[in-house]
Amino acid sequence: MGTGPYGKFSHTLLTAVIMMSDNPLNNAAHWQELDEWRKKIDALDQQLSSLLCKRLDCAQNISALKLRIGEEVLQPEREKEVLDNVLNHADSPLKSNALEKIYRSIIEESRLFQYAWKNNQQDK
DSSP states (O other), rough: OOTTTHHHHHHHHHHHHHHHHHOOHHHHHHHHHHHHHHHHHHHHHHHHHHHHHHHHHHHHHHHHHHHHHOOOOOHHHHHHHHHHHHHHTOOHHHHHHHHHHHHHHHHHHHHHHHHHHHHHHTTO
Protein backbone atom coordinates (compact mmCIF):
# COMPACT_ATOMS: atom_id res chain seq x y z
CA MET A 1 0.00 0.00 0.00
CA GLY A 2 2.97 2.31 -0.24
CA THR A 3 3.35 2.73 3.50
CA GLY A 4 7.05 1.87 3.58
CA PRO A 5 8.84 -0.26 6.15
CA TYR A 6 7.94 2.08 9.06
CA GLY A 7 4.25 2.53 8.34
CA LYS A 8 2.11 5.22 6.83
CA PHE A 9 3.05 7.87 9.42
CA SER A 10 6.77 7.79 8.64
CA HIS A 11 6.03 8.01 4.90
CA THR A 12 3.78 11.03 5.50
CA LEU A 13 6.39 12.67 7.74
CA LEU A 14 9.15 12.05 5.23
CA THR A 15 7.01 13.49 2.44
CA ALA A 16 6.29 16.59 4.56
CA VAL A 17 10.01 17.07 5.32
CA ILE A 18 10.91 16.76 1.66
CA MET A 19 8.16 19.18 0.68
CA MET A 20 9.30 21.67 3.33
CA SER A 21 12.87 21.61 2.10
CA ASP A 22 11.70 22.10 -1.47
CA ASN A 23 9.31 24.89 -0.54
CA PRO A 24 10.89 28.16 -1.77
CA LEU A 25 9.14 30.17 0.95
CA ASN A 26 10.51 27.89 3.65
CA ASN A 27 13.97 28.03 2.10
CA ALA A 28 13.81 31.83 1.95
CA ALA A 29 12.88 31.95 5.63
CA HIS A 30 15.85 29.74 6.51
CA TRP A 31 18.23 31.93 4.51
CA GLN A 32 16.80 35.03 6.18
CA GLU A 33 17.29 33.46 9.61
CA LEU A 34 20.84 32.46 8.67
CA ASP A 35 21.53 36.04 7.56
CA GLU A 36 20.18 37.37 10.87
CA TRP A 37 22.47 35.06 12.87
CA ARG A 38 25.44 36.07 10.72
CA LYS A 39 24.69 39.76 11.36
CA LYS A 40 24.69 39.04 15.10
CA ILE A 41 28.08 37.35 14.78
CA ASP A 42 29.41 40.29 12.72
CA ALA A 43 28.32 42.71 15.47
CA LEU A 44 29.90 40.51 18.14
CA ASP A 45 33.11 40.27 16.10
CA GLN A 46 33.31 44.08 15.98
CA GLN A 47 32.91 44.23 19.74
CA LEU A 48 35.45 41.44 20.24
CA SER A 49 38.07 43.09 18.03
CA SER A 50 37.64 46.37 19.90
CA LEU A 51 37.96 44.58 23.25
CA LEU A 52 41.00 42.63 22.05
CA CYS A 53 42.69 45.89 21.00
CA LYS A 54 42.00 47.27 24.49
CA ARG A 55 43.40 44.05 25.93
CA LEU A 56 46.58 44.53 23.88
CA ASP A 57 46.83 48.11 25.16
CA CYS A 58 46.73 46.68 28.69
CA ALA A 59 49.37 44.09 27.73
CA GLN A 60 51.58 46.89 26.42
CA ASN A 61 51.25 48.79 29.71
CA ILE A 62 51.99 45.60 31.63
CA SER A 63 55.05 45.01 29.46
CA ALA A 64 56.29 48.52 30.21
CA LEU A 65 55.88 47.93 33.95
CA LYS A 66 57.57 44.55 33.75
CA LEU A 67 60.50 46.16 31.93
CA ARG A 68 60.82 48.84 34.62
CA ILE A 69 60.72 46.41 37.53
CA GLY A 70 62.77 43.69 35.87
CA GLU A 71 60.02 41.08 35.56
CA GLU A 72 59.95 38.50 32.79
CA VAL A 73 57.21 38.60 30.17
CA LEU A 74 56.38 34.92 30.62
CA GLN A 75 54.55 34.32 33.90
CA PRO A 76 52.92 30.86 33.71
CA GLU A 77 51.08 31.20 37.03
CA ARG A 78 49.35 34.39 35.83
CA GLU A 79 48.47 32.78 32.50
CA LYS A 80 46.91 29.85 34.36
CA GLU A 81 44.95 32.27 36.54
CA VAL A 82 43.60 34.10 33.46
CA LEU A 83 42.60 30.83 31.84
CA ASP A 84 40.91 29.56 35.00
CA ASN A 85 38.96 32.82 35.36
CA VAL A 86 37.64 32.53 31.81
CA LEU A 87 36.76 28.85 32.03
CA ASN A 88 34.73 29.45 35.19
CA HIS A 89 32.23 31.35 33.02
CA ALA A 90 31.62 28.54 30.51
CA ASP A 91 28.14 27.06 30.80
CA SER A 92 28.91 23.72 29.18
CA PRO A 93 31.87 21.37 28.70
CA LEU A 94 31.75 21.94 24.94
CA LYS A 95 31.97 25.71 25.37
CA SER A 96 34.67 25.29 28.03
CA ASN A 97 36.77 23.29 25.59
CA ALA A 98 36.33 25.90 22.85
CA LEU A 99 37.04 28.80 25.24
CA GLU A 100 40.18 27.12 26.48
CA LYS A 101 41.55 26.86 22.94
CA ILE A 102 40.55 30.43 22.09
CA TYR A 103 42.05 31.85 25.26
CA ARG A 104 45.26 29.86 24.98
CA SER A 105 45.69 31.56 21.61
CA ILE A 106 44.82 35.00 23.03
CA ILE A 107 47.28 34.53 25.89
CA GLU A 108 50.03 33.37 23.53
CA GLU A 109 49.48 36.28 21.15
CA SER A 110 49.42 38.70 24.07
CA ARG A 111 52.72 37.28 25.32
CA LEU A 112 54.25 37.58 21.83
CA PHE A 113 52.94 41.14 21.63
CA GLN A 114 54.65 41.94 24.95
CA TYR A 115 57.92 40.44 23.71
CA ALA A 116 57.73 42.47 20.50
CA TRP A 117 56.95 45.67 22.39
CA LYS A 118 59.78 45.02 24.86
CA ASN A 119 62.27 44.34 22.04
CA ASN A 120 61.12 47.48 20.25
CA GLN A 121 61.73 49.54 23.41
CA GLN A 122 65.20 48.10 23.94
CA ASP A 123 66.17 48.91 20.33
CA LYS A 124 65.47 52.62 20.87
